[in-house]
Every structure is written in structure tokens, then in C-alpha cells.
Amino acid sequence: GLMTIIVNDPANPYWFTEGEVAKATAEELGYTANVAAHKGDTNAESTLIDTAITNKSVAIILDPANADGSVGAVKKAVDAGIPVFLVNAEINQEGLAKAQLVSNNAQGAALGAQAWVEAVGDSGKYVELFGNPADNNALTRSNGFETVLTQYPDLEKVGREVANWDRTQGYQKAQSLLQANPDVIGVISGNDEMALGAIAALKEAGKLDQVKVGGFDGSPDAVEAVKAGEMQYTVLQPVAIFSAEAVRQADSFIKTGETGVDTEKQLFDCLLITKDNADNYTAAFVLGE
Amino acid sequence: MRETKDMSDTIVARPDGRKRDFNIGRLLLEGRAFFALIAIIVVFSILSPNYLTIGNLLIMASHVAIYGILAIGMLLVILNGGIDLSVGSILALAGVAAGAMMQGIELQAMGVILYPPVWAVVVLTCVLGALVGAVNGVLVSIFKVPAFVATLGVMYVARGVALLMTNGLTYNNLSGRPELGNTGFDWIGFNRIAGVPISVIVLAVLAILGGLMLSRSSFGRWLYASGGNERAAELSGVPTRRVKITVYTLSGMLSAIAGLVLASQLTSAGPTAGMTYELTAIAAVVIGGAALTGGRGTMRGTMLGAFVIGFLSDGLVIIGVSSYWQTVFTGAVIVLAVLMNSLQYGRGGRKS
Amino acid sequence: MRETKDMSDTIVARPDGRKRDFNIGRLLLEGRAFFALIAIIVVFSILSPNYLTIGNLLIMASHVAIYGILAIGMLLVILNGGIDLSVGSILALAGVAAGAMMQGIELQAMGVILYPPVWAVVVLTCVLGALVGAVNGVLVSIFKVPAFVATLGVMYVARGVALLMTNGLTYNNLSGRPELGNTGFDWIGFNRIAGVPISVIVLAVLAILGGLMLSRSSFGRWLYASGGNERAAELSGVPTRRVKITVYTLSGMLSAIAGLVLASQLTSAGPTAGMTYELTAIAAVVIGGAALTGGRGTMRGTMLGAFVIGFLSDGLVIIGVSSYWQTVFTGAVIVLAVLMNSLQYGRGGRKS
Amino acid sequence: MSRTVNIAGEMPEGGPDARQVVLAARHVSKSYGNVHALKGVDFDIHRGQVTTLFGENGAGKSTLMKILSGVIQPTGGEIILDGRPVSFGSATEARDRGISIIHQELSLAPNLSVRDNIFMGREISGATGVDFAEEERQTRKLMQDLEEDIDPLTPVEELRLGQQQIVEIARALSVNSRILIMDEPTSALSASEVEVLFKVVRDLTAKGVSIVYISHHLEEALTITDHAVVLRDGTMTAYGPRADIDLEWIVRNMVGDNYDLGSPPRTRLGHPALSIRNLTLPDPAGGFHLVDGLSLDVRAGEIVCIYGLMGAGRTELLETCAGKLRASAGEIVLEGKEISHLSIAERIARGLALVPEDRQRDGLVQTMSVGENLSLASIASFTKGLFTRKAAERTLIDASIREVTVKTSGPDAPIGSLSGGNQQKVVIGKMLATRPRVIMLDEPSRGIDIGAKAEVFRLLAEEARQGLAVIYSTSEVSECLSIAHRIIVMHKGRISAEFDSTVTKERIMAASGESVAA
Numbered sequence A: 001g002l003m004t005i006i007v008n009d010p011a012n013p014y015w016f017t018e019g020e021v022a023k024a025t026a027e028e029l030g031y032t033a034n035v036a037a038h039k040g041d042t043n044a045e046s047t048l049i050d051t052a053i054t055n056k057s058v059a060i061i062l063d064p065a066n067a068d069g070s071v072g073a074v075k076k077a078v079d080a081g082i083p084v085f086l087v088n089a090e091i092n093q094e095g096l097a098k099a100q101l102v103s104n105n106a107q108g109a110a111l112g113a114q115a116w117v118e119a120v121g122d123s124g125k126y127v128e129l130f131g132n133p134a135d136n137n138a139l140t141r142s143n144g145f146e147t148v149l150t151q152y153p154d155l156e157k158v159g160r161e162v163a164n165w166d167r168t169q170g171y172q173k174a175q176s177l178l179q180a181n182p183d184v185i186g187v188i189s190g191n192d193e194m195a196l197g198a199i200a201a202l203k204e205a206g207k208l209d210q211v212k213v214g215g216f217d218g219s220p221d222a223v224e225a226v227k228a229g230e231m232q233y234t235v236l237q238p239v240a241i242f243s244a245e246a247v248r249q250a251d252s253f254i255k256t257g258e259t260g261v262d263t264e265k266q267l268f269d270c271l272l273i274t275k276d277n278a279d280n281y282t283a284a285f286v287l288g289e
Numbered sequence B, C: 001m002r003e004t005k006d007m008s009d010t011i012v013a014r015p016d017g018r019k020r021d022f023n024i025g026r027l028l029l030e031g032r033a034f035f036a037l038i039a040i041i042v043v044f045s046i047l048s049p050n051y052l053t054i055g056n057l058l059i060m061a062s063h064v065a066i067y068g069i070l071a072i073g074m075l076l077v078i079l080n081g082g083i084d085l086s087v088g089s090i091l092a093l094a095g096v097a098a099g100a101m102m103q104g105i106e107l108q109a110m111g112v113i114l115y116p117p118v119w120a121v122v123v124l125t126c127v128l129g130a131l132v133g134a135v136n137g138v139l140v141s142i143f144k145v146p147a148f149v150a151t152l153g154v155m156y157v158a159r160g161v162a163l164l165m166t167n168g169l170t171y172n173n174l175s176g177r178p179e180l181g182n183t184g185f186d187w188i189g190f191n192r193i194a195g196v197p198i199s200v201i202v203l204a205v206l207a208i209l210g211g212l213m214l215s216r217s218s219f220g221r222w223l224y225a226s227g228g229n230e231r232a233a234e235l236s237g238v239p240t241r242r243v244k245i246t247v248y249t250l251s252g253m254l255s256a257i258a259g260l261v262l263a264s265q266l267t268s269a270g271p272t273a274g275m276t277y278e279l280t281a282i283a284a285v286v287i288g289g290a291a292l293t294g295g296r297g298t299m300r301g302t303m304l305g306a307f308v309i310g311f312l313s314d315g316l317v318i319i320g321v322s323s324y325w326q327t328v329f330t331g332a333v334i335v336l337a338v339l340m341n342s343l344q345y346g347r348g349g350r351k352s
Numbered sequence D: 001m002s003r004t005v006n007i008a009g010e011m012p013e014g015g016p017d018a019r020q021v022v023l024a025a026r027h028v029s030k031s032y033g034n035v036h037a038l039k040g041v042d043f044d045i046h047r048g049q050v051t052t053l054f055g056e057n058g059a060g061k062s063t064l065m066k067i068l069s070g071v072i073q074p075t076g077g078e079i080i081l082d083g084r085p086v087s088f089g090s091a092t093e094a095r096d097r098g099i100s101i102i103h104q105e106l107s108l109a110p111n112l113s114v115r116d117n118i119f120m121g122r123e124i125s126g127a128t129g130v131d132f133a134e135e136e137r138q139t140r141k142l143m144q145d146l147e148e149d150i151d152p153l154t155p156v157e158e159l160r161l162g163q164q165q166i167v168e169i170a171r172a173l174s175v176n177s178r179i180l181i182m183d184e185p186t187s188a189l190s191a192s193e194v195e196v197l198f199k200v201v202r203d204l205t206a207k208g209v210s211i212v213y214i215s216h217h218l219e220e221a222l223t224i225t226d227h228a229v230v231l232r233d234g235t236m237t238a239y240g241p242r243a244d245i246d247l248e249w250i251v252r253n254m255v256g257d258n259y260d261l262g263s264p265p266r267t268r269l270g271h272p273a274l275s276i277r278n279l280t281l282p283d284p285a286g287g288f289h290l291v292d293g294l295s296l297d298v299r300a301g302e303i304v305c306i307y308g309l310m311g312a313g314r315t316e317l318l319e320t321c322a323g324k325l326r327a328s329a330g331e332i333v334l335e336g337k338e339i340s341h342l343s344i345a346e347r348i349a350r351g352l353a354l355v356p357e358d359r360q361r362d363g364l365v366q367t368m369s370v371g372e373n374l375s376l377a378s379i380a381s382f383t384k385g386l387f388t389r390k391a392a393e394r395t396l397i398d399a400s401i402r403e404v405t406v407k408t409s410g411p412d413a414p415i416g417s418l419s420g421g422n423q424q425k426v427v428i429g430k431m432l433a434t435r436p437r438v439i440m441l442d443e444p445s446r447g448i449d450i451g452a453k454a455e456v457f458r459l460l461a462e463e464a465r466q467g468l469a470v471i472y473s474t475s476e477v478s479e480c481l482s483i484a485h486r487i488i489v490m491h492k493g494r495i496s497a498e499f500d501s502t503v504t505k506e507r508i509m510a511a512s513g514e515s516v517a518a
């Protein structure tokens, strides 16, 4: 049968990997697979769900566009009798999807923040680059950073800017933040793209050795930067693992009526990539032992 | 540009010496969007067995509804010689406003929470859309701000307000509660009358009303006239300023309706909805044969244009084309469809 | 839109009985973007001590460079009475193409990988941008596709091609390697001459060249003439078709240059760069006093417009306004800046 | 007929061969769909002489001229230049061969200055790009030759229609062509400007330049013509050298009938229909007032002509009455009611209609058909409830087409397919269809032929007999005399004189501040 895989935006390596891995896994298991993208638009997402129904898909692997806004679309697929497996992001309603496989953003953020403190030290001013506010993960990660960093009273957050997960915006916002706060010692970023933008800004200002940058996602570019010593660390989201797992659970559900896992919400712990283990990074978003 | 057009009306060379096969020729050519649509349907039907089914056609039509409703308003504005970039933002703002009302309006002074019934929510949302549209209209007609800029500004402001209202979050619970007497919002998005989704019926009704207005009412005549030559229209007694404010107001109201339809289809309303929909709506209008310089265009053409875009993009998804290729195809088809259109004007159009 | 201008020129009541203080009055009014800029600088300087520093002004100028370069091309197109929505996509495509060339061009037939030197990469990228621009030009001038639609289509296609080329990935390593003789790409983005970032110098040089072209060359006259009344220009022997193709080609080339500057600033090139930059570029041109109907506008104004937008958005970041409010303010300032502009036309214009 | 002559090098001096034909059309035809604008026309242009082309509206005059100047290509026949067949691909090609044209409809770029318009497409290059100083110098010289006080750096859009026409003429003159085609160059000019133009024309012909001249001001045209050609329905119907022709000959050949514009109709003057009191309209650019405390009464059934030089303020006066411009002081009373505060639409509804001066800019909606243009101002009269009535509209349109004798292939034809004069008739018909009580016509005879003019006069007389008040602005004295009960002369925004219909031409012109030489 046809398995429809709906990701956010394959123009980003993270979601690209998510889609490709799911597709490869599905094909391995003998399904045909379509990868589509909603680019964060709930209407586009709903349209894609309709299309999946039209195409008589046997299962839908969905990276939801919006925790609240995607509920209706999922409901529609479920009403049409198609099992839905959510990956990467959650929706705020349980009992609809057969499974929600997400990386543990809170755990990852805490992990990252810890590594960040180690690299930066426990006193000084820092700024944060924030993802797209319409995306839950932006807030989850920010809160995760906050929880750790507030334990260090001498660390002062002097700025937080929305850079919408985007490298160019990360670059420009970081430059402005640096102008407003010339004495910052660290940048903590909600994802790798924004962090890479910040690194370019720091390079341009000649401050890369004074200001430490931490990322999130574990994208290949970021791992390169970690290897080069430009980025202190990145938090690897096990996207390759859970999107493959989602397809397997879908397969199992189709064949047996069970996903094989008890809980609907399944959290996958994030891993830290630093200079020490960066060489174990074998493929996009895959960290070997 | 005025002069450009004037001149071409009078001095343009037409070296073709074509025979006056007007009626047949014109009919065929006017149907270019129609042909594009047929071509799209045929191609995709061959490529996928699931494409040409009643069920899928209706589903696709309900997707078209959103763009289609926006395109109706856009057509009015474009006929007037303007453009409205704010439709997507108004759509989002309207959805969010409706969502907020469904959650209850808290009157702090009195310490009560009002739960307006669904009809009231719908009406209030439309009024809101109309008001925002009227702001566009006033900026354009009274303060003479170029339409592109006025509506660009309003696009940013309306989006910002929608984000501020919800703090970036999405309203999820629009079903209302029976005990509050405000259920029924999902009805538009979910129910069907005689098998046809309500959203499609809404589109059809609006398109028919709009079409009648354009072709039969004096307002329609005023609109075409003031889009063709505003000065001449005004000197002939057309209340051009009122016409202008009205079209932007209507466009705002239609955007709000589109927002309501979308929110009820999704049973949620978020502040980031409708981004870049203005481009889709404009594309629909232009594919449908309207001229961005104003004064030329029909409702039928615009609807065909909306269906061309909608049926194309859904078809690409159904046959499983990668999203990168979808981008390429969409661009190519838009240009192709309008290329045919231009050939029409280049030849048939006005003669000098 | 067309009529708006005409009307404001002639029908607007002029109850002021103003003296013929044309030159001074005009000077003051033409400076409206200038005043907006001054106002922005003053307000933000008060709100933040870090705003009005040489360092920050230069950084902000280097941000403006991207939009500014796009706006130069956009100005040419708008003076011609057209519009170019594809600049952001061409920017991305150019960046990606440059990135690909830096990674080496594999000639499969010969089994070798060519590493062109940086100057060759720059030239080839500009040629690519110019070619895509020329496609716009040909569609608009020869196939008479309305500029809005032609460039909308090319916008989609170019974006799609950029995505396909890289499979969605970003080229990260643009520094080249000394042993391959292709280092130096970062130079534009990183170096400074006499303390001024190269990107700002590039902008300044292009703006001065463009300004000279507009005000001193026959091509400039042709451009203004064909934007003002294309038919009349054509009858007077202006090669209007060539002018049109040239402006779109130049706009494409400038977009490619902007893409190179951006890529070297970021030391990476991704296929999603430059989304919605077309709106920013258009806004810069219009804030700078150009009319979307063509034939009116200056390079100086456009540069001021670009600086208004850039200095505003960076200022909002520096004083730490929330991103939602940034959206609202941006919209409001765009409208306000142009409101002033319209008041100018409303008064000075022609009498009949 | 067409001898081969030496076309190499400079134009030969006038001499024994001065009468030779430089440019000729042979069996030229032009069709637009099944409209045959020209049906095999022969036409000669003689070296150093003025050939005048007469013909009613839609006869094909402009079409023929556009073919001769390369703007459009003929569907049949050939063009012979200096004895050799040629075909021009574009206006530029024709210009390079020494043929230039002044178009009937202005073709200027409004955003550019006078200088830039004149040298558009033929820039004078200097060391650092365009040599603006030299261009400006030449422009000043041209303006001097035409005795017009127009600054070369003024944007064209700030000029009045008449001045724009001067710029158009200057541009054609600046080319130094040997054949100059003038398609109604004087329609917006008044007598003194025409006189200057004719002087220039005589200078040119003395230098061997050949001129083609088209005008509906027949008497005026007769004063400079050397040959007259009459075109009718796309064929040449008559030819005569100056010695053989007179006004009556032209009119007979043009319209087949002899029209006499006659004398003012006898009507019964009623109550004051429109009273203007101390109306003042300041010039936005400062300086004197465009309309300066002007008062005027027009009674029902009365036809008042306003005569004045170009720039006397007639257009402003009429546009203020119509509501397009807002006066700074004074009142406008229509049928006893003050209307200064009303919108244009409301004034039309109360019976005050204006036929504007500039038909392309203010009169026509180019995207609409002939019929839609005709019915545009009276939509209310065929609207019942929410919808317009097609049948009622059709009746109204048909009646209008008949009344003002529009030559068209039908009400659905695009307005741009009409000849210039017929477009003008549509503008007049549109406002007459509103059944006004007071109608103001601003230079309505611009470009309409003598037959149509007579028809319009007859119509106005007819309506005046039934109580319509007419204000008619014109730059042609003879028009005043043949229609007006009362003639007002305007000068610098004021009424400088008032006459009844028995006055002589000379007195009117003297009062307008015009040199009586004209």
C-alpha cells in the first residue's frame, strides 16, 4: 500500500532527513511512499491529509505543523480510517494518533544548556536566538535552556530575538544583538541554522574566539562547525531513529493492529555532540557508538 | 501607463489584418483558462486513478474555496486598478478573532464572560474584515497611498495584531459548548448539503452574487469604468472614491469569510495562517484573464483561474511529485496559462 | 493604481493657494524619506546608546546592502512600469550556483573536477542571474505576459531549481582551498576597506553607477520615457523592447550580486535564502518616492528607502521590541513614509 | 506620375523641379477586420508645398498618415519615396528617411520635461552621456521660433493641452525632416498660435520641406494650402490645386451636401438656469487666479459662447462648475439652488453636465465599448432596483449613436477603434444622454468634421428651444457667431467683454487680447 509521509519543509536538512529516512524505511518494508511538505501551513497540511485520503493511503506519517492547529487534520484522517503516526512534534490531543514519536526537547535543551555553561563559564552576559514562535519546540527549548541557566545567577540574558529557525535572520539578528550588547560571551540558539548564522556574524566581527555558540538539531553543517571548533556543541535530535521507528510501528499496526509500544507518546532522548564525539557522526543525524 | 494604453488604443499597429471572426475566436480564446483546466484534469486523470472521482473533485473544490473566495475580492480590487496584498493577513486575523470570540469575550468591568452565538461570531468577524479592508480603501482613495504600499503596510500590521492577540498560539477549540449555546462553528467546514461541502457552496454563492454584481448592477459598471479611466469615470458622475473604498471593504470582508471557512475546516485558528495567499489569489485573477491595469476581467475567468491553481497543486500531490518539482511546475503553469491569455490580448483584444 | 495618480494630480482640491515656492517646497518634500530616516535614527539613538555608533551604523549598512542591491534592480524595473517578484529566488539560485561551483564542477565526460577561481565564479553567477532576468524580460516584452505574473512564475521556477540543485541542502564550505586556487570568496563578506565593509562599498558603487546611468545616459532617458508613455517612446524611436529586456536582465544580475554578497557574508549558500525579499525591495523603492506606474523615481530616493527599512528593523532589534510588535511597526512605518510621499504628489503635480 | 529622382545626398534646391512628387501612396488600402479604413487611395506629396487633406470623421485621414509615416503598415498598395517603392517597418525607420509626423492624439511622456520629450529617442551625446545643455539650448530655440514661453525643463504633465500640442509640434520640427505630416496640429490652439505655426510652415516650405496638413478648421487650412485632397469613406474623391478650390468646394466634396452652420436659433429665454457669483479659483502654483471673481448668468434656452485665448481660464471655470475643481470663493447656483458643496455625480443628477476638453484623459474609458461609454453617465436611468435593464440601455445607446452620428461598426465595438472625431462625438453624446438642464461643452468641436458640427449645433439648438441652457467654450470665432446668443470673452480668468450675436469677428478677437492679424 501507499504510505504518505508529510514533513514540514524539506528545504531544511533536518526535515529532509526525516522524510528520506521514513521513505527509505517504508520502501524497505514493501510500501510505496510519497513525501509531501506543508511548510508550516496548517491549511496546506489539511490539504495534504485530504490528498492522502484520496490516494487511499494505508498510513500517514505526519510531522504536525502546529500543536493545536493540526488536531483537525489528524482527526480527519482518523475519521477516514487511516492510522496516523506523528513524528518530531506533538499535538495537544491524545487518543487520535496511534503514536507520537518525538525527541525529548526538554531533555535535549537541558543537555545543551549544560554543555553551554561548561563552554562559556558561569558568569557573564549572553543572548538567545529563538525559533519560530508558532512552533511549540521553540518555546520548549527556550524553557529548557532557561531552567538550567537560571541556576547560574551570574549569567545574565541580555537579549532574545526571534530568528525563525533561519540562518540569514540568525546572522542579522546576531549582528544587531552584538551591537546592542558588545560584551556578550555566549549565544545559545534554538537550532543549528540560527547558530550558524550567529557564527558567521561573530566571524565577521572577529569575536568568534570570545563568544561561544551552542546549537540544536545535530545537522551535518553544525557538526562540521563543531569539528572546526566554531560551535561548541550541538544537540542531536534522533530524527533518523524515530522517523524509521514510526514507519515500523505503522507497519506493525497495519499487520497486527498493534503498534507494539504501550504508550502513545514516545520520547526519544537527544544526544550531545561535541568535539570529542563528532567523529562518530556517520551520516546525517546519525551518531554511531 | 495611462498613456501607454490610450495610445495603443489609437495608434497601435495591427499588422495581422485578421478577419472579423470575433465571436468564435473570442469564445475559444476566452476559454484559455478553461482549456488549461481541462488539460490539467486530463493529464492527472491519466496519471492517477484517484484523481477523477467525484469525491476527490469535491475535496479539491473545497480546497479551492479558500483561494477562490480571496480571489473574488482580489478581482474587485484589480478591476478597480488596485491590488490587495493584505488578504492573507486579514484571513488570519479574522480566524483568530473568531477563535477568541468562541473562547468567550471577557468583560472585565462587569466580570462576566460573553459567549456570542455562532451567527454573531460570523457577523462580527465579517465586520472586522470589512473594517480592515476599509482602512485599505481609505488609505488608497483618500490619502492616495499607492495600493501596493497601503495594503503591504496593512498586511504587516494585521499579521502583527493577530500574533499579538494570541501570543503566537493557535485557538484549537472552536466547537463551542452546548451549554453555552455557541456550537455549530464546525458546520461550515465539515457538513455537506447534498454531498457538496458547505465551503464549496459558499464559494459558489459568493461567486454568483459577485458575478451578478459585476455584470448586471450599476456598481459593476462603475467599477469597470473607474478601473478603465478613473478621471473619465468621475467626470461622468461615477462616485469613484466610494467605489474604491467599497471594493477594498468587500475584499476585506471576503478575506474574513475565507478565514472563517478555513478555521472551521481546520477546527482551529492560528495567526500564521494564510501567508503568501495573496500571491495565489492574484495569480488566480490574472490567469483568469484580468488585467492588472484595471478595467478588464470577469468573475468566470477568475473562478477558472482559482480552479486551475487548486487542481494543479492537488494533482501534483496526488501523483506524488516531490515538493521541489511542485514549485517548478506551479511557476511554469502560471506563466503558460497567462501566456495564452496574453496572446489573446496581443491579437484579439482591443483594436485601434 | 494608475488613476490614483492622475486623480491626485488634477482633481484634488487645492484650496491652499500656495505661492510658487516650488523649488524649496519640492526639495523639502522630496526629502520625505530622508526625514523618515533622520527620525528613525534620532528615535533609536535616544532609546539605545548602542544605536548611533560608527560600528553599528556600518553593520546596519551591511545589512541594508542586500536589500539595497535588490532595490537598485527593482527601481529600474519599476521605472519601466514593471515589477520583479523573482529577485529573492534569483538571489537564492545565484548563491546556490556559486556554492556548487566552489565545490567543483565535475565534468563527467572527462572525469575531471574543475575548480574555477573565485573571479570566474562571480562572473558566471552574474551571468546566470542575468540569464534568468532575461527570461523575465523576454516573457514581459515579447510574449506580453504581465510583469507580475511572469516574474511570479519565474520566482517559483527559480526557487524550485535551487532546491533541486542542492536537494534542499545548504552549501557550507565556500572558503575554497589554497591548493585549488579558489580561495577568497569570503573576502566580500568579511573584509573591510578603510573600515567600511566591502558589501557597503559594493552597494555604493552600484548605486552610483546606476544613478549615473539613470540621470546621464540615453538609456536612462529611454527608461523614464518608456515608463512614462511606452507608446510615445516607441514612436519616438526609443527601443522600448530592448530597454525592457535590459532592465529585467540587470535586475536579475543585481539579484545575483546580492546573492553572492549574502553567501559570502554567511559563508554558506542555501536554497531558501531571500524569501519575501522582493516585498522589501519594492517597499524600499516606493518609500523612496517611485511610482509603481512607472516613469517616476530616483536612485537617491530608493537608497534612502532601503536605509529607512534596514535602520528601522535593526533598530527595533537593538532596543529589544518583541518580534510581533516589529511586524506591526514595520507595516505602520511603510505606510507612513509613503503617506508623506503621496501628499507630495497630491500637491505638486500637474494641473490640467 | 512617379518619376525616378535623385535621392542621394542633400535635398536639391527648389528650382525647376520644385513641384515634383516626393512621397506618394499608390492604391493603398488598410483593413481592420472587416472595417475597411482605406480602399485603394492615391495620394501625392509635392516638394516644398502644403498638401491639405480634408475629410469627414472616420474618412481615413489619420490612417493614411500613419501608413505614410511608418506607424502602421498597409494591407495593400505601395508607398513611393523619391520614385522608389519603400516600406517602413516602424516610425523610426520613416523618420530616418526624413518623414516625421505630429499625431492627432498627443504622444508625449507626461513625466518627462519638455526638453526630454523633444529629444527622446534621439539623444545628443556628449562626453559624459547626454549633452543636456545642448539639448536645452535647442529646445529654447524651438520655443522661440514658435513664440511660446515654455521653459524646457517643465514636466509636460504640468502643461495645458495647447502647450502640450506645441511641444508635439516642436518635436516634429526638431527632426529637420523633409516631409512633415501634421494631423490636426491646431485642435487645441487658438488663432494667434495658429498664426505663428503658419509662419513656421511657410518658412519650412520655402526651404523645400513638404507638408501634409489635416484640419477640420477649414477656413484656417485654406489659408496655407497649395493642394487640397478630399478623402471620403477610405477613397480619394476630389483633388484640386489652391486656385481651383474654395470652402464650398471642400464641404461639398467632403459631405456631399452643403452645410451652413447658420445662425443662432430662436429660442425663448427662460429663468436663470445657472448663476455663477464671484467665483474664484486660485492657481495652485501661485501667481494670479485662474478664475478671478467671475460672475455669469445663463438662462434656460440660452446658448452662451465663451471665447478666449489658450490659457484664459475657460477650462478651469467649467471644471469648477462641474465640481472637478473646488473654488476658493464664490457660489454656483443651479436652478435656484446653491450647488458648490455637491459632488460631480450629484451635480449631474441635478442636470449640470460637462463635456470635458481632453477626450483621452477625461472623456473616454478606453477599456469599455462604444455603447458602455455612451451610457456611462446615465446608468441610473436604466437601473431598476438592483439591476441594469439591458433593453432600456440599448435603446438609450442607439438613440445617442443616431443623435450625434457616431460612425461605428456597432455599440459593442471597442472605443479605440473609432476615429478621433467619432470618439469626440461619443463624449458629447454621453453627456447629452443625461438629459441635462445646463450643459457645458469645453471645446467640443475639437476634431469633429463640419457635418458633425452642424449636427451637434442642430441638436443643441433643438434642446435649447426646449429650455436647455448651453455654455460653449471655443477658440474659433466663427463658431461663436453661428451658434451663440451671447458671446463672453475671457481673459486672465475674468470676463473682458460681452457681446450679442451681431458682433464682428474683429471685435471679439480684440477683446480677447489677440492680435487682429489673425
Ligand SMILES: Nc1ncnc2c1ncn2[C@@H]1O[C@H](COP(=O)(O)OP(=O)(O)OP(=O)(O)O)[C@@H](O)[C@H]1O
Residues within 6 Å of the ligand: B009, B014, B351, B352, D032, D035, D036, D037, D055, D056, D057, D058, D059, D060, D061, D062, D063, D064, D104, D407, D408, D416, D417, D418, D419, D420, D421, D422, D447, D449
Ligand atoms: N484599430 C482600429 N480597429 C478598427 N477600426 C479602426 C481602427 N483604427 C481606425 N479604424 C477605423 O478606420 C476608419 C478611419 O479612421 P481614421 O482615424 O483614419 O479617420 P480620420 O479620417 O482620421 O477621422 P477623424 O477626422 O475623426 O480623425 C474609421 O472608420 C475607424 O473606425
Ligand SMILES: Nc1ncnc2c1ncn2[C@@H]1O[C@H](COP(=O)(O)OP(=O)(O)OP(=O)(O)O)[C@@H](O)[C@H]1O
Residues within 6 Å of the ligand: C351, C352, D158, D159, D160, D161, D162, D188, D190, D283, D285, D290, D308, D309, D310, D311, D312, D313, D314, D315, D316, D357, D475, D492
Ligand atoms: N502649470 C501651470 N503653470 C502656470 N500657469 C498655469 C498652469 N496651468 C495653467 N496655467 C494658467 O491658468 C490659466 C488658465 O489655463 P486653461 O488652460 O485652463 O485655460 P483655457 O482658457 O481653458 O485654455 P485652453 O484654450 O487651453 O482650453 C492660464 O492663464 C494659464 O497661464
Ligand SMILES: [Mg+2]
Residues within 6 Å of the ligand: D061, D062, D063, D104, D183, D419, D420, D421
Ligand atoms: Mg484622425
Ligand SMILES: [Mg+2]
Residues within 6 Å of the ligand: D314, D315, D316, D357, D442, D443
Ligand atoms: Mg480649455
